[in-house]
Amino acid sequence: MKQLLDLCVVAxxxxxxxxxxxxxxxxCAPLPHCRxxxxxxxxxDGSATTFLRRPISIHFIDTEKNELWLLVQLVGEGTxxxxxxxxxxxxxxxxxxxNGFSPVQKPGEQVLLIGGGVGIAPLLEYGKYLKNNxxxxxxxxxxxxxxxxxxxxxFEKYGPVYVTTxxxxxxxxxxxxxxxxxxxxxxxxxxxxxxxxMMMAVARYARQSNLPCEVSLENMMACGLxxxxxxxxxxxxxNVCVCTEGPVFNIEELTxxx
Amino acid sequence: MANLNVNIAGLxxxxxxxxxxxxxxxxxxxxxxxxxxxxxxxxxxGTTLHPREGNDYPRMAETPSGMLxxxxxxxxxxxxxxxxxxxxxKDLPTQVIVNVSGSxxxxxxxxxxxxxxxxxxxxxxxxxxxxNVRQGGMAFGVTTEGASAVVKAVREVYHKTLIxxxxxxxxxxxxxxxxxxxxxxxxxxxxxxxxxxxxxxxxRRPKLSIQTGGLSGPAVRPVAVRxxxxxxxxxHIPVIGLGGIMTAEDAIEFFMAxxxxxxxxxxxxxxxxxxxxxxxxxxxxLDRHGxxxxxxxxxxxx
Numbered sequence: 001m002k003q004l005l006d007l008c009v010v011a012x013x014x015x016x017x018x019x020x021x022x023x024x025x026x027x028c029a030p031l032p033h034c035r036x037x038x039x040x041x042x043x044x045d046g047s048a049t050t051f052l053r054r055p056i057s058i059h060f061i062d063t064e065k066n067e068l069w070l071l072v073q074l075v076g077e078g079t080x081x082x083x084x085x086x087x088x089x090x091x092x093x094x095x096x097x098x099n100g101f102s103p104v105q106k107p108g109e110q111v112l113l114i115g116g117g118v119g120i121a122p123l124l125e126y127g128k129y130l131k132n133n134x135x136x137x138x139x140x141x142x143x144x145x146x147x148x149x150x151x152x153x154x155f156e157k158y159g160p161v162y163v164t165t166x167x168x169x170x171x172x173x174x175x176x177x178x179x180x181x182x183x184x185x186x187x188x189x190x191x192x193x194x195x196x197x198m199m200m201a202v203a204r205y206a207r208q209s210n211l212p213c214e215v216s217l218e219n220m221m222a223c224g225l226x227x228x229x230x231x232x233x234x235x236x237x238x239n240v241c242v243c244t245e246g247p248v249f250n251i252e253e254l255t256x257x258x
Numbered sequence: 259m260a261n262l263n264v265n266i267a268g269l270x271x272x273x274x275x276x277x278x279x280x281x282x283x284x285x286x287x288x289x290x291x292x293x294x295x296x297x298x299x300x301x302x303x304g305t306t307l308h309p310r311e312g313n314d315y316p317r318m319a320e321t322p323s324g325m326l327x328x329x330x331x332x333x334x335x336x337x338x339x340x341x342x343x344x345x346x347x348k349d350l351p352t353q354v355i356v357n358v359s360g361s362x363x364x365x366x367x368x369x370x371x372x373x374x375x376x377x378x379x380x381x382x383x384x385x386x387x388x389x390n391v392r393q394g395g396m397a398f399g400v401t402t403e404g405a406s407a408v409v410k411a412v413r414e415v416y417h418k419t420l421i422x423x424x425x426x427x428x429x430x431x432x433x434x435x436x437x438x439x440x441x442x443x444x445x446x447x448x449x450x451x452x453x454x455x456x457x458x459x460x461x462r463r464p465k466l467s468i469q470t471g472g473l474s475g476p477a478v479r480p481v482a483v484r485x486x487x488x489x490x491x492x493x494h495i496p497v498i499g500l501g502g503i504m505t506a507e508d509a510i511e512f513f514m515a516x517x518x519x520x521x522x523x524x525x526x527x528x529x530x531x532x533x534x535x536x537x538x539x540x541x542x543x544l545d546r547h548g549x550x551x552x553x554x555x556x557x558x559x560x
Contacts, residue, residue: 001290002290002291003290003291004291004529004530004531043528043529048322048323049320049322050320051320051321051322051323051324051325051475051528052320052325052527052528053527053528094291094530219315219316220316220318220319221318222318222325222327222524222527223281223287223526223527223530225283225287225288225530226283226287227280227281227282227283227287227288227526227527228280228281228318228327228329228527229280229303229312229317229329229332230316230317230318230327230329231315231318232312232315232317232332233315234314234315238311239311239312239315239332244287
């Protein structure tokens, strides 16, 4: 069930120049149950130019500490305002929203999770879920440079982590679709989140390899509830809202030219 | 506690707060977050005779204190609405009003006739003011002749409360309001969005897929208040005010300008509980000022 909550900032850690990790908690009740791949809409106060809520994927849920983690890339005024939050501040959050990634299909299922840039965010929670439910996640994370790779030790808790960087400063040089793991290992399916060109490249690889593949989209949205019809994506069923029928789609549902 | 009951030409509302078409889905999208029984009514998404896919993405751009949209009336058509959506919403604990749109006079009338047959829909809001559809909506709403012709055709086939939603993108909104009153409208609602545009300067292209869109949010509120004030002075039918209402105080402005009820639109996107919060706030404001009913302030600005 969707809830509108005033969450309390536990910490706002600057992971590097362009990314912060926001840890939020609910002081009065347990956080609502969330599925991996779902997202939240946060309200950014204090500026006429940050009028709408900002959709942010759920990075991690720490059930023991009752914490919601959001990985925020500093892009515009809204995300910069979020990065200025201090412990003890309040943040209004609408959650959980969207469909989320696929559940485990069979015991021992080998799932490759591919992330690029801040698109790695929802894969941590998904990796945790897969490992805790009898599947075997492997992470393939891409970035421009080694200093852009975030949260690697956390990912390593749930499965092997492979890395590509465009400048070759860490892991294999190049794009995620060029990583040797794709040749060496066999996977049952792929889930991917990142910049659209990267997701399209992975989708192309998946289709050529006959692998089921789901992508997590981040179309611009207003309400997050399926009311405004702004965030639509073309699918084989016509235009659908990314906020309610996504953000996760099987690539066979989409009309991407791949 | 003040009396918040409102009667709009036979349409009974328990309070003067409606949710604006296209900002509240079919109501059920918000049912987790608010009690729909706390609303005067909901105006559901624009419905057309035939299904419409709407415009391409991107359909939205955030602007200072507002947003542009060019959704383009995406909906599954009136037959789908009657068969599949109406059964889901007909027993909601509030008044359900359907926003009707079209691209020809015949389409409007046929669509309205379908809705007329639905027992639990006590009113329609005729959208002659959508800026996002070529040869649609707004083409009729920007001339007195066009507006009059659509309303007359719908009036012949529609027998319940007929609200006509007006465009602010005209030289004289009062003239259009008088024309639709004369053609048989029971009430008018205003304003629909103001036509606007935003440009992505880095890529040198419009931010919206069809270049222009409709501006909503508090950025348009002073324009809306002015339009409501002008129209309320000109016509004898009830006026429903909308345009950037975020708080109860904003709503009070519209009542003072002459509105008998208001619609909450874009605010639903930022605060899904806005409509209910505004209804409660209106009540508190009236109590605080010793008013026993809304009638004491409606149109108090001469």
